[in-house]
Amino acid sequence: MNINTKKDNTALTVFIEGRLDTATSPSLDETLKAQMPGISELVIDMEKLEYLSSAGLRVLLSAQKIMNKQGSMTVRNVNETIMEIFDITGFSDILTIQ
Amino acid sequence: MNEMTIEATVANIETVTDFVNEQLEALSCPMKVQMQIDIAIDELFGNIAMYAYDPETGPATVSVEVEKDPLAVIITFIDNGKPYDPLSAKDPDITLGAEDRDQGGLGVFLVKKTMDDITYEYKNGQNILRIKKKI
Numbered sequence: 001m002n003i004n005t006k007k008d009n010t011a012l013t014v015f016i017e018g019r020l021d022t023a024t025s026p027s028l029d030e031t032l033k034a035q036m037p038g039i040s041e042l043v044i045d046m047e048k049l050e051y052l053s054s055a056g057l058r059v060l061l062s063a064q065k066i067m068n069k070q071g072s073m074t075v076r077n078v079n080e081t082i083m084e085i086f087d088i089t090g091f092s093d094i095l096t097i098q
Numbered sequence: 099m100n101e102m103t104i105e106a107t108v109a110n111i112e113t114v115t116d117f118v119n120e121q122l123e124a125l126s127c128p129m130k131v132q133m134q135i136d137i138a139i140d141e142l143f144g145n146i147a148m149y150a151y152d153p154e155t156g157p158a159t160v161s162v163e164v165e166k167d168p169l170a171v172i173i174t175f176i177d178n179g180k181p182y183d184p185l186s187a188k189d190p191d192i193t194l195g196a197e198d199r200d201q202g203g204l205g206v207f208l209v210k211k212t213m214d215d216i217t218y219e220y221k222n223g224q225n226i227l228r229i230k231k232k233i
Contacts, residue, residue, distance in 0.1 A: 019136075022144035023108050051133045053140040054205035064196045081133045088211045089204055090192030 002048075003031050010071070011041040017048035020056030029059045036063070040071030047077035057091060064094060074098050101161035106146040106177060114160050115139050118173060121162050125169065127233045134212040135173070138229055141205035142175050142184075150179025150225065170214070170232045181220045184227065185210075 001024035002017040012035055020028060036042065042063065052060075060075070067073035076098040078086070086092040102117050104110050115136050122132050139160075146158045159176040189210075190203040210216055215230040 021111070021137075021140040022147075023111055051137055053137045053144075054208055055140070055144070057204055058201045061196060061199055061201065068196060081130055084212075085137070085208065088192075088208060089190075090194070093193075094196045094199070 001027070003028060005031065005035060007035070007039075010039055011043070012036070012039045013043040013045060015045045015048065019050050020052035020059070022053065022055045025053075025055035025059050028056070029062070032059065032063050036066055036070075039067075042067050042071065042073040044073070044075045045077055046075060046079070046082060049079070049082065051079075051081050052085060054089075057085070057089060060091070060095065072096070099161055099163045101159055103157055103159040105155055106143065106150060106158040106179075107155055108144065108147045111140055111143050111147065114143050117160065118162055121164075122171065122233070125164065125171070125233060127171075131231060131233050135171070135229075135231055138209045138213055138231075139173070141209050142227055142229070145184065145205065146175060146177045146179065146225075149182065150177045152180075165230075168232055170230055172228060172230045175225075175227045177225050178223055179225060182225060183218045183220070185216065185218050 001019055004015040006013045016028060064073050074096045078097055100121060104113060118135065118139060119132060122135065156179055161174045163172040165172060184206045187203050187206060189207050213229045213231050217228045219226050
C-alpha cells in the first residue's frame with residue numbers, strides 16, 4: 001500500500017493505493033494520527049484502493065470519531081467492492097461517501 | 099487439492115493470498131469475487147496470526163479445493179492453536195453510529211456475508227475453518 005498526503009491549511013487529503021488490510025492498516029493509522037491535529041477537513045481518496053478489510057474499517061472508524069469532534073471527513077472515489085463492504089457493515093451510514 | 103503450511107504471521111498473509119489467487123486466476127475467477135476471497139483470507143488467516151498462538155506464533159495450513167457444477171472453491175484454514183470458534187461471536191450491530199460502535203466482530207461478519215458458506219469444527223486439537231465461494 002502507498003499513502004500520499006496533500007495538506008492545504010486545515011484541509012488534508014489522503015490518497016491510499018493498493019490494499020488496506022491487516023498488514024497495511026497500521027501505517028494508515030499512524031499517518032492519520034500524525035497529520036490530523038489541527039485539521040478541520042479530511043478527505044480520504046480511494047481511487048487507487050483495490051479493497052479494504054475490517055482492519056481498514058477500524059482505522060476509518062477511529063478517524064471518523066476524531067473528525068466528528070474537529071470538523072468533517074469525506075471518503076471519495078470508492079469502487080464497487082469497497083462500497084459493498086461499506087453497505088454490509090453499515091459504514092455507508094457512518095461515513096460521508098462522495 | 100493444493101495446500102501450503104506456513105508460519106501464521108501477519109507478514110505471511112500476502113504469501114497465502116498470492117497462493118490462493120494463483121489458483122483463482124487459473125479458474126478465470128471474476129475480479130470482484132477474487133477480492134472478496136482475498137478479504138476473507140485477510141480476516142481469517144489474520145485472526146490465526148494474531149490470536150491462535152498468542153503470544154507465540156505457530157503454523158497454519160491453508161488448502162484450496164475446487165468443486166464443479168456449480169464451480170466453487172473451498173478454502174480450509176487449519177491451526178493447532180487455542181480452540182476458538184469465530185462463528186460463536188455475536189454479529190455486530192451495524193445500525194449503530196460511529197460513537198457507539200466498538201471495533202470488534204466486523205471481520206468474521208464480513209466473511210459470513212460475502213462467502214456462500216462458512217463452517218467451523220475443532221477436531222484432534224485443530225481449529226478447522228472452511229469457507230466456500232461460488233465463482
